[in-house]
Amino acid sequence: MPVFTGALAHALVAPTRYGVALFPDFEAIDIFGPLDALNAVAYSYQINLTLISTTLDPVTAKPQSAAMNLLNSSFGESIVPTHTFDTAPELDVLLIPGGLGTRAPPPQLDPLIAFIKERFPTLKHLITVCTGAGLAARAGVLDGKYATANKKAWASTIAWGPKVRWVAQARWVQDGNVLSIIFINVNESHLNKCFRWSDITIAFIEAVYGNMTATSIANGMEYVRHLNSTDDPFAALNGLTNVNNSTNQK
Numbered sequence: 289m290p291v292f293t294g295a296l297a298h299a300l301v302a303p304t305r306y307g308v309a310l311f312p313d314f315e316a317i318d319i320f321g322p323l324d325a326l327n328a329v330a331y332s333y334q335i336n337l338t339l340i341s342t343t344l345d346p347v348t349a350k351p352q353s354a355a356m357n358l359l360n361s362s363f364g365e366s367i368v369p370t371h372t373f374d375t376a377p378e379l380d381v382l383l384i385p386g387g388l389g390t391r392a393p394p395p396q397l398d399p400l401i402a403f404i405k406e407r408f409p410t411l412k413h414l415i416t417v418c419t420g421a422g423l424a425a426r427a428g429v430l431d432g433k434y435a436t437a438n439k440k441a442w443a444s445t446i447a448w449g450p451k452v453r454w455v456a457q458a459r460w461v462q463d464g465n466v467l468s469i470i471f472i473n474v475n476e477s478h479l480n481k482c483f484r485w486s487d488i489t490i491a492f493i494e495a496v497y498g499n500m501t502a503t504s505i506a507n508g509m510e511y512v513r514h515l516n517s518t519d520d521p522f523a524a525l526n527g528l529t530n531v532n533n534s535t536n537q538k
Contacts, residue, residue: 302496303380303412304334309400309423310341313356313389316349316365318417322383325489328505329497340376341369342399349387356388373403382411386418386438390445401427415492416468424466425449435468436461439526446535456533457523459514460488467492487514 306326308319329335341347350364351357371377384404390397404427408414416424421437422445424430431451436458438445446454455461460469469488486506490513494502506513523529530537 301412302333305336305338305378305380306383307338307340307376307379307381308383308385309403309420310339310347310367310369310385311387311389311392311397311400312348312350313352313387313392314347314349314385315387315418318385318387318420319367319383320365321486322415322417322489322492325486325493325505325509328508329493329501332501332504333497337370338376338379339367339370340373340403343372344369351388352392353388373399376403376407378410379407380412381415382407382413383415384417384420384423386416386420386422390419390422397423397426404429412465413492413496414466416466418469419445421445421468422448424468425452430466430468433466434461434463435466437468439520439522439528442526442528442533451536453536454534455530455537456528457520457530458518459520460491460517462495462517486511491515491517 308323310319323337326335326337346366346368348364348366350362382404401423404414404424408427408429414424414429416430416435416437418438419441421430421435425435425445425448430449432453434453434455435449436455439456442456446452453463460467462468467488486509490502490506490511493505523533
Protein backbone atom coordinates (compact mmCIF):
# COMPACT_ATOMS: atom_id res chain seq x y z
CA MET A 289 0.00 0.00 0.00
CA PRO A 290 1.44 3.42 -0.91
CA VAL A 291 2.17 6.05 1.67
CA PHE A 292 -0.19 8.99 1.27
CA THR A 293 1.05 12.45 2.23
CA GLY A 294 -0.53 15.87 2.43
CA ALA A 295 1.11 16.93 -0.84
CA LEU A 296 -0.82 16.09 -3.99
CA ALA A 297 0.56 16.29 -7.50
CA HIS A 298 0.23 19.89 -8.73
CA ALA A 299 -2.19 20.19 -11.64
CA LEU A 300 -0.80 21.43 -14.94
CA VAL A 301 -4.02 23.27 -15.79
CA ALA A 302 -6.16 24.56 -12.94
CA PRO A 303 -9.82 23.51 -13.12
CA THR A 304 -12.48 26.14 -13.73
CA ARG A 305 -15.75 24.19 -13.97
CA TYR A 306 -17.00 22.78 -10.66
CA GLY A 307 -20.10 20.68 -10.13
CA VAL A 308 -21.84 19.41 -7.00
CA ALA A 309 -24.12 16.38 -7.17
CA LEU A 310 -27.24 16.90 -5.05
CA PHE A 311 -29.70 14.45 -3.54
CA PRO A 312 -32.23 14.70 -0.67
CA ASP A 313 -30.87 14.29 2.86
CA PHE A 314 -27.33 15.34 1.97
CA GLU A 315 -24.83 16.22 4.71
CA ALA A 316 -24.68 20.02 4.69
CA ILE A 317 -21.04 20.43 5.70
CA ASP A 318 -19.92 18.01 2.98
CA ILE A 319 -21.03 20.64 0.47
CA PHE A 320 -20.83 23.98 2.26
CA GLY A 321 -17.44 23.26 3.84
CA PRO A 322 -15.51 22.77 0.59
CA LEU A 323 -17.49 25.47 -1.22
CA ASP A 324 -16.67 28.01 1.49
CA ALA A 325 -12.94 27.59 0.85
CA LEU A 326 -13.48 27.54 -2.91
CA ASN A 327 -15.41 30.80 -2.60
CA ALA A 328 -12.06 32.31 -1.59
CA VAL A 329 -10.40 30.76 -4.65
CA ALA A 330 -12.92 32.62 -6.81
CA TYR A 331 -11.35 35.93 -5.76
CA SER A 332 -8.11 34.93 -7.48
CA TYR A 333 -9.24 32.56 -10.24
CA GLN A 334 -12.19 32.57 -12.62
CA ILE A 335 -14.20 29.50 -11.65
CA ASN A 336 -17.81 28.45 -12.19
CA LEU A 337 -20.19 26.39 -10.06
CA THR A 338 -22.95 24.07 -11.27
CA LEU A 339 -25.43 22.51 -8.83
CA ILE A 340 -26.88 19.32 -10.27
CA SER A 341 -29.81 17.09 -9.34
CA THR A 342 -32.57 14.99 -10.86
CA THR A 343 -34.87 18.01 -11.25
CA LEU A 344 -34.62 21.76 -10.68
CA ASP A 345 -36.71 21.54 -7.51
CA PRO A 346 -34.97 22.58 -4.26
CA VAL A 347 -33.02 19.75 -2.66
CA THR A 348 -33.24 19.56 1.12
CA ALA A 349 -30.81 18.38 3.75
CA LYS A 350 -33.71 17.46 6.05
CA PRO A 351 -34.11 13.77 6.89
CA GLN A 352 -36.50 12.04 4.52
CA SER A 353 -37.16 9.18 6.91
CA ALA A 354 -39.45 9.61 9.91
CA ALA A 355 -37.18 7.24 11.80
CA MET A 356 -34.35 9.79 11.47
CA ASN A 357 -36.56 12.70 12.57
CA LEU A 358 -38.31 11.39 15.67
CA LEU A 359 -39.01 14.89 17.02
CA ASN A 360 -40.53 16.01 13.72
CA SER A 361 -38.14 18.94 13.47
CA SER A 362 -38.53 21.29 10.54
CA PHE A 363 -34.88 22.24 10.20
CA GLY A 364 -32.57 21.82 7.26
CA GLU A 365 -31.08 23.76 4.41
CA SER A 366 -32.22 23.51 0.81
CA ILE A 367 -30.19 24.07 -2.34
CA VAL A 368 -31.74 25.09 -5.64
CA PRO A 369 -30.08 23.19 -8.52
CA THR A 370 -28.88 25.09 -11.56
CA HIS A 371 -29.02 22.05 -13.84
CA THR A 372 -30.34 18.51 -14.03
CA PHE A 373 -28.26 15.43 -14.70
CA ASP A 374 -29.44 15.64 -18.31
CA THR A 375 -28.58 19.33 -18.85
CA ALA A 376 -25.38 19.79 -16.82
CA PRO A 377 -22.47 21.37 -18.73
CA GLU A 378 -19.00 19.87 -19.04
CA LEU A 379 -17.19 19.73 -15.70
CA ASP A 380 -13.59 19.70 -14.53
CA VAL A 381 -14.37 18.78 -10.92
CA LEU A 382 -17.32 16.84 -9.51
CA LEU A 383 -17.98 16.84 -5.77
CA ILE A 384 -20.10 14.00 -4.37
CA PRO A 385 -21.24 14.62 -0.78
CA GLY A 386 -22.33 12.08 1.76
CA GLY A 387 -25.29 12.01 4.09
CA LEU A 388 -28.17 9.76 5.02
CA GLY A 389 -29.51 10.18 1.50
CA THR A 390 -26.77 7.88 0.22
CA ARG A 391 -28.77 5.04 1.83
CA ALA A 392 -31.92 5.83 -0.18
CA PRO A 393 -33.51 2.96 -2.16
CA PRO A 394 -31.48 2.26 -5.32
CA PRO A 395 -34.09 3.54 -7.82
CA GLN A 396 -33.90 7.00 -6.25
CA LEU A 397 -30.15 7.16 -6.71
CA ASP A 398 -29.88 5.49 -10.11
CA PRO A 399 -29.87 8.79 -12.10
CA LEU A 400 -27.06 10.16 -9.92
CA ILE A 401 -25.00 6.99 -10.16
CA ALA A 402 -25.45 6.92 -13.94
CA PHE A 403 -24.33 10.57 -14.10
CA ILE A 404 -21.16 9.81 -12.12
CA LYS A 405 -20.32 6.91 -14.42
CA GLU A 406 -20.99 8.97 -17.55
CA ARG A 407 -19.00 12.03 -16.52
CA PHE A 408 -16.03 10.43 -14.79
CA PRO A 409 -13.91 9.84 -17.95
CA THR A 410 -13.88 13.57 -18.76
CA LEU A 411 -13.27 14.89 -15.24
CA LYS A 412 -9.96 16.32 -14.10
CA HIS A 413 -10.86 15.60 -10.48
CA LEU A 414 -13.50 13.58 -8.66
CA ILE A 415 -13.94 14.42 -4.97
CA THR A 416 -15.98 12.08 -2.80
CA VAL A 417 -16.88 13.15 0.71
CA CYS A 418 -17.84 10.85 3.55
CA THR A 419 -20.34 8.20 2.39
CA GLY A 420 -20.37 9.84 -1.04
CA ALA A 421 -17.55 7.41 -1.79
CA GLY A 422 -20.16 4.68 -1.75
CA LEU A 423 -22.04 6.36 -4.60
CA ALA A 424 -18.87 6.58 -6.68
CA ALA A 425 -18.12 2.95 -5.86
CA ARG A 426 -21.58 1.93 -7.03
CA ALA A 427 -20.86 3.71 -10.31
CA GLY A 428 -17.74 1.55 -10.69
CA VAL A 429 -15.39 4.52 -11.06
CA LEU A 430 -13.36 3.63 -7.97
CA ASP A 431 -12.61 0.06 -9.02
CA GLY A 432 -8.90 -0.64 -8.57
CA LYS A 433 -8.31 2.74 -6.93
CA TYR A 434 -7.36 3.62 -3.38
CA ALA A 435 -10.12 5.45 -1.50
CA THR A 436 -11.46 6.10 1.97
CA ALA A 437 -14.83 6.91 3.50
CA ASN A 438 -16.66 7.76 6.72
CA LYS A 439 -15.43 5.52 9.53
CA LYS A 440 -18.70 5.20 11.45
CA ALA A 441 -20.37 3.94 8.27
CA TRP A 442 -17.30 2.03 7.08
CA ALA A 443 -18.74 -1.46 6.66
CA SER A 444 -21.90 -0.36 4.85
CA THR A 445 -20.01 2.02 2.55
CA ILE A 446 -17.21 -0.28 1.43
CA ALA A 447 -19.75 -3.03 0.73
CA TRP A 448 -20.74 -1.02 -2.36
CA GLY A 449 -17.23 -1.32 -3.78
CA PRO A 450 -15.78 -4.83 -3.54
CA LYS A 451 -13.12 -3.94 -6.14
CA VAL A 452 -12.05 -0.69 -4.47
CA ARG A 453 -8.79 -0.51 -2.51
CA TRP A 454 -10.34 0.90 0.65
CA VAL A 455 -7.89 2.48 3.11
CA ALA A 456 -9.22 2.40 6.66
CA GLN A 457 -6.69 4.70 8.35
CA ALA A 458 -6.62 7.94 6.37
CA ARG A 459 -8.01 11.46 6.67
CA TRP A 460 -7.99 11.61 2.88
CA VAL A 461 -6.66 9.52 0.01
CA GLN A 462 -5.62 10.63 -3.46
CA ASP A 463 -5.29 8.18 -6.34
CA GLY A 464 -4.84 9.74 -9.75
CA ASN A 465 -7.66 12.21 -10.31
CA VAL A 466 -9.75 10.84 -7.43
CA LEU A 467 -9.65 12.44 -3.98
CA SER A 468 -11.71 10.73 -1.29
CA ILE A 469 -12.16 12.25 2.13
CA ILE A 470 -13.77 11.07 5.33
CA PHE A 471 -14.98 14.47 6.49
CA ILE A 472 -17.35 13.63 9.32
CA ASN A 473 -17.99 11.11 12.03
CA VAL A 474 -20.95 11.16 14.38
CA ASN A 475 -18.56 10.88 17.32
CA GLU A 476 -16.75 14.10 16.39
CA SER A 477 -17.52 17.59 17.58
CA HIS A 478 -18.57 20.19 15.02
CA LEU A 479 -15.24 21.92 15.62
CA ASN A 480 -13.33 18.82 14.58
CA LYS A 481 -15.47 18.52 11.47
CA CYS A 482 -14.63 22.07 10.47
CA PHE A 483 -10.93 21.54 11.07
CA ARG A 484 -10.87 18.44 8.91
CA TRP A 485 -12.71 19.89 5.94
CA SER A 486 -10.23 22.76 6.15
CA ASP A 487 -7.26 20.39 6.01
CA ILE A 488 -8.61 18.45 3.09
CA THR A 489 -10.03 21.24 0.99
CA ILE A 490 -6.92 23.36 1.37
CA ALA A 491 -4.80 20.34 0.39
CA PHE A 492 -6.84 20.12 -2.81
CA ILE A 493 -6.51 23.86 -3.41
CA GLU A 494 -2.75 23.59 -2.94
CA ALA A 495 -2.63 20.74 -5.45
CA VAL A 496 -4.45 22.54 -8.22
CA TYR A 497 -3.84 26.25 -7.54
CA GLY A 498 -0.49 26.19 -5.76
CA ASN A 499 0.92 26.67 -2.28
CA MET A 500 0.68 30.45 -2.33
CA THR A 501 -3.09 30.39 -2.88
CA ALA A 502 -3.63 27.64 -0.31
CA THR A 503 -1.51 29.39 2.30
CA SER A 504 -3.27 32.69 1.72
CA ILE A 505 -6.69 31.09 2.22
CA ALA A 506 -5.57 29.20 5.34
CA ASN A 507 -4.12 32.39 6.80
CA GLY A 508 -7.30 34.27 5.99
CA MET A 509 -9.22 31.62 7.91
CA GLU A 510 -6.65 31.89 10.74
CA TYR A 511 -6.26 28.14 10.48
CA VAL A 512 -3.20 25.97 11.16
CA ARG A 513 -3.23 23.06 8.73
CA HIS A 514 -2.64 19.38 9.39
CA LEU A 515 -0.54 18.11 6.51
CA ASN A 516 -0.45 14.37 7.23
CA SER A 517 -3.26 12.57 5.40
CA THR A 518 -2.64 9.39 7.42
CA ASP A 519 -3.29 11.13 10.75
CA ASP A 520 -6.73 9.66 11.38
CA PRO A 521 -7.59 9.14 15.06
CA PHE A 522 -11.20 8.39 14.18
CA ALA A 523 -10.31 5.09 12.57
CA ALA A 524 -9.08 3.90 15.96
CA LEU A 525 -12.14 5.43 17.64
CA ASN A 526 -14.27 3.13 15.52
CA GLY A 527 -11.98 0.13 15.92
CA LEU A 528 -10.57 0.24 12.38
CA THR A 529 -7.02 -0.58 11.32
CA ASN A 530 -5.37 -0.91 7.93
CA VAL A 531 -4.42 -4.50 8.75
CA ASN A 532 -7.94 -5.62 9.60
CA ASN A 533 -10.21 -3.27 7.69
CA SER A 534 -8.47 -2.07 4.52
CA THR A 535 -9.27 -4.09 1.39
CA ASN A 536 -7.58 -5.15 -1.86
CA GLN A 537 -4.24 -3.67 -0.82
CA LYS A 538 -2.01 -6.07 -2.78
